[in-house]
Amino acid sequence: MSAIETNDLTKEFDGLTAVNSLNLKIEEGELFGLLGPNGAGKTTIIKMLSTLIKPSSGSGRVAGYDIQGERDKVRQSIGIVFQDISLDTELTGWENLDFHARMYGMEKELRKERIAEVLKLVSLEDKADQFVKYYSGGMQRRLEIARGLMHYPKVLFLDEPTLGLDAQTRHVLWDYIKELARREKITIILTTHYMDEADYLCDRIGIVDYGKIVVLGTSKELKEKVGEDLISLEITGRASSADSVFEGLDGVLAVNIHDNTVDLSVKNAEKRIPLIIETSRRAGIEISSVNMRKPTLEDVFLHYTGRTIRGEGASGRDMAKQDMRNRRQLWGGRKK
Amino acid sequence: MMKLINLSAIYTLWLRETKRFLRAKSRVIGALGMPLMFLVFMGKGFSKASLPGLPQGVNYINYLAPGIIAMILLFGSMFAGISVLWDRQFGFLKEVMVSPVSRTSIVLGRVAGGVTMALSQAMLMLIASLVMGLKTTVFGVLSSLIFMVLLSAAFVGLGLAFASKMEDMHGFQMIMNFLMFPLFFLSGALFPLSELPVWVEKIALLNPMTYGVDALRATLIGVSVNPLAVDALALIFFCTAMVGFGAYLFESVEVD
Numbered sequence: 001m002s003a004i005e006t007n008d009l010t011k012e013f014d015g016l017t018a019v020n021s022l023n024l025k026i027e028e029g030e031l032f033g034l035l036g037p038n039g040a041g042k043t044t045i046i047k048m049l050s051t052l053i054k055p056s057s058g059s060g061r062v063a064g065y066d067i068q069g070e071r072d073k074v075r076q077s078i079g080i081v082f083q084d085i086s087l088d089t090e091l092t093g094w095e096n097l098d099f100h101a102r103m104y105g106m107e108k109e110l111r112k113e114r115i116a117e118v119l120k121l122v123s124l125e126d127k128a129d130q131f132v133k134y135y136s137g138g139m140q141r142r143l144e145i146a147r148g149l150m151h152y153p154k155v156l157f158l159d160e161p162t163l164g165l166d167a168q169t170r171h172v173l174w175d176y177i178k179e180l181a182r183r184e185k186i187t188i189i190l191t192t193h194y195m196d197e198a199d200y201l202c203d204r205i206g207i208v209d210y211g212k213i214v215v216l217g218t219s220k221e222l223k224e225k226v227g228e229d230l231i232s233l234e235i236t237g238r239a240s241s242a243d244s245v246f247e248g249l250d251g252v253l254a255v256n257i258h259d260n261t262v263d264l265s266v267k268n269a270e271k272r273i274p275l276i277i278e279t280s281r282r283a284g285i286e287i288s289s290v291n292m293r294k295p296t297l298e299d300v301f302l303h304y305t306g307r308t309i310r311g312e313g314a315s316g317r318d319m320a321k322q323d324m325r326n327r328r329q330l331w332g333g334r335k336k
Numbered sequence: 337m338m339k340l341i342n343l344s345a346i347y348t349l350w351l352r353e354t355k356r357f358l359r360a361k362s363r364v365i366g367a368l369g370m371p372l373m374f375l376v377f378m379g380k381g382f383s384k385a386s387l388p389g390l391p392q393g394v395n396y397i398n399y400l401a402p403g404i405i406a407m408i409l410l411f412g413s414m415f416a417g418i419s420v421l422w423d424r425q426f427g428f429l430k431e432v433m434v435s436p437v438s439r440t441s442i443v444l445g446r447v448a449g450g451v452t453m454a455l456s457q458a459m460l461m462l463i464a465s466l467v468m469g470l471k472t473t474v475f476g477v478l479s480s481l482i483f484m485v486l487l488s489a490a491f492v493g494l495g496l497a498f499a500s501k502m503e504d505m506h507g508f509q510m511i512m513n514f515l516m517f518p519l520f521f522l523s524g525a526l527f528p529l530s531e532l533p534v535w536v537e538k539i540a541l542l543n544p545m546t547y548g549v550d551a552l553r554a555t556l557i558g559v560s561v562n563p564l565a566v567d568a569l570a571l572i573f574f575c576t577a578m579v580g581f582g583a584y585l586f587e588s589v590e591v592d
Contacts, residue, residue: 050434053590075436086427090356102348103435147431 001064003028003155003187004049008058011044011211018044020211021058026189026204028154031181033202034191034213035297041211042191043083046157049189050080063154076104079148083159085140089133093124093143096132097150104151118146121183122176138169142176149184158190162197174200195297207301214304223295226303228253229269231276232291233262245283250275341444345437349445350452353416357453367412367457372464375404378526379468389528391559399559401465402480402552403525405458406487410545412457413488414516416450417495417582421505430591443496443583450492451485458484472556480555486571487548489579496582500589523549524561544574 004026011019019041026032034042047053049062051071060067063077087096094115101111119125122142132140141161148156161177162170178201181188192198198205199219206216215222235242242262246255251272254265266272269292280287357364379397390399423429432442462470462477498511522529522536523545529537540546551567554560560567 052430052434072436075434080434082427082430084427086430088352088356088428088431089426090359091352095352095355099348099352100431100435102351103345103432103437105342105344105436 001028002026002061003030004032004060004062004189006049006058006060009045009048009055009060010057011041011048011053012056018211019048019055022211022213024206024213026187028187029185031177031188031201031203032190033198033205034189034208035193035195035198035205035301036191036208037193040208042193042208043159044211045208046080046159046189046191050078050157051075076151077154079151079153079156081141081144081148081156081158081161083163085144087132087140087143087147090131092129092131093119093135094128096143097147100147100150106151114150114152118149121149121180122146136169138165138173141165141169141173145173145176145180149180149186153186155187155189156184158188160191160193162192162194170194170197177201195301199297205297207304209305215300219297222297222300226295226300228265228267228295230293230295230299231264231266231269231273233264233276233280233287234289234291235260235262236286236288242280242283242285245279245285246276249279252276340438340440342437342441345435345441346445346448349432349442350448353446353449354452357449357456364457367415368408368460371404371408371411371461374407374526375400375461375464375468387527389530394557394559397465397469398471398557399553400526401462401468401470402556403523403549405461405465405484405556406523406525406545406549406552407520408457408461409454409484409488409548410491410520411516412454413450413491414495414511416453417446417492417497418499418502418508418511420446420496420499420586421502421508424499424591425504429589433589433591439587439589440583443493443579443586446496447489447492447579447582450495451488454488454492455481455484458488470556476556476558480552483548483551483555483567483571486568486575487544487551490544490571490575491578493575493579493582497578497585500582500585519543519545522546525549529561544571544578547571547574 002025004024006022006024009019009022009024010017022045034045036042044053048055049060049067051067051074054068062074065073065077067074088099091099097115097118098111101114106114116125119128122145124139124142124146127135127139132143135143145158145161148158158177162173165173174197177188177190180186190197190201202219204216204218205222206213207222208214215225217225237260242257243255246252246262246264251267252264253267256263256265264276266276273290273292277287277290379400382396382400385396387396387399390396420429423432466472498507502508522540522543524540525545529540529546532540547562547567547570550560550562551564551571554564554567
């Protein structure tokens with residue numbers, strides 16, 4: 001049985017298609033990433049799968065249960081960490097977990113045992129009795145992840161788990177996520193628009209754009225699809241004549257020239273650099289710098305969507321959300 | 337199938353609200369401020385005045401106290417219902433909505449929490465009234481509790497109904513001014529309704545507060561306009577209708 005299976009899952013908002021005939025299959029125990037820019041439809045996918053909103057058409061199964069016909073069973077089988085904090089900041093960390101456990105009908109003994117267990121998993125044992133409003137952003141995130149795990153879900157959704165956190169906190173959080181994927185043996189689906197996050201964490205990645213999965217595979221597979229290593233040469237003077245020089249050179253698959261930069265798509269780049277430099281010198285092309293890199297998910301994204309993931313600024317909606325977060329902090333700080 | 341009435345979930349929701357309430361002491365005291373001033377200043381200021389329409393042998397503080405208790409029930413309960421908006425704004429509503437608990441149970445948990453809060457505020461006000469000179473009996477206080485619960489539940493339900501349809505807290509001030517104050521002034525809490533124009537008095541018959549105030553007077557000071565049974569039936573009707581209405585609208589709430 002697959003952990004997640006969707007069949008032409010679609011969601012429209014006022015004629016706008018947020019998710020377009022999604023067909024997705026995620027196996028049990030996978031750490032799966034939905035990678036895409038803001039507004040690509042990632043969160044809408046998560047919301048449909050977690051029964052928060054109803055699909056316009058199509059169907060889906062989570063942990064074997066139908067997301068429309070068996071909503072309660074789906075809810076019992078999943079844990080979610082939302083994009084925005086959804087804790088009660090006036091309660092302590094322990095009380096937030098206790099609330100959750102009771103809502104999911106866990107017995108007293110199990111409740112206590114499990115709370116201690118998940119707190120330990122995210123290293124918050126010492127902070128359990130503090131009010132959540134005094135937690136840092138990273139601690140709140142960790143508490144939410146702990147809460148999502150409380151009721152032994154089969155599938156855990158993490159919607160942009162490190163959004164708005166500083167780099168150091170993100171890395172700490174990544175390690176927690178990796179650790180829990182290993183220890184809890186559950187399926188994890190995370191959405192992100194951070195390439196490095198998807199790359200570091202996920203077994204498989206689906207790149208989402210305009211409500212569709214444009215390409216899917218392991219990070220390695222995706223990069224291989226884009227192909228080869230990239231060598232960038234910066235040239236003194238115009239590079240327009242360089243075309244004929246590099247075209248057809250042994251191991252060079254494609255040449256791309258703009259302004260005074262020459263981009264070469266090359267197999268086994270590190271072995272070709274001497275040859276390329278040698279050839280340039282002979283052709284009288286003066287190289288001021290050489291840059292070689294392996295393809296990244298950024299290149300994969302560019303290749304399949306024709307845009308960079310940071311191409312567009314934050315959407316109005318995201319800015320509204322950010323604004324909300326700021327205001328919340330203001331309130332949180334002011335209230336006693 | 338998920339249980340429609342999930343007692344342990346209702347208890348959990350109640351427990352959370354009670355904890356928050358007990359910790360927010362400044363809010364509790366703050367909510368008591370205005371009604372307390374009404375009680376003290378109007379009670380003292382009008383203590384010697386002879387108001388037309390006041391029943392024979394009832395002094396103003398005895399007449400006023402049940403009205404002020406009803407006032408705090410109205411404000412406290414409505415606020416408790418609408419405070420779902422805070423949960424929405426702070427994101428916690430999502431945590432509640434995604435749990436395997438029926439919407440009906442969520443509403444009932446909310447009502448239980450709101451009633452508890454409003455009732456404890458009403459009890460504090462009752463003590464203040466006793467200090468101010470209210471004369472009542474233990475039996476009177478105990479039987480008034482039933483009506484306080486009904487009145488409070490009705491307004492928590494109404495508050496929930498508003499919260500289900502409102503996006504943010506901005507409409508809250510409007511509800512205060514255009515709904516809660518008219519409900520309060522048109523209830524006979526401060527003066528007998530018989531002194532108002534007849535058509536206004538008719539409108540007051542549609543106001544749940546009218547019956548709440550009257551029932552509290554009947555039980556606490558033994559004086560009322562309607563027979564207690566009429567007040568009781570009206571309150572049961574309003575309570576069922578408004579909690580039902582709140583639950584109905586809450587059913588359609590989507591969180592994002």
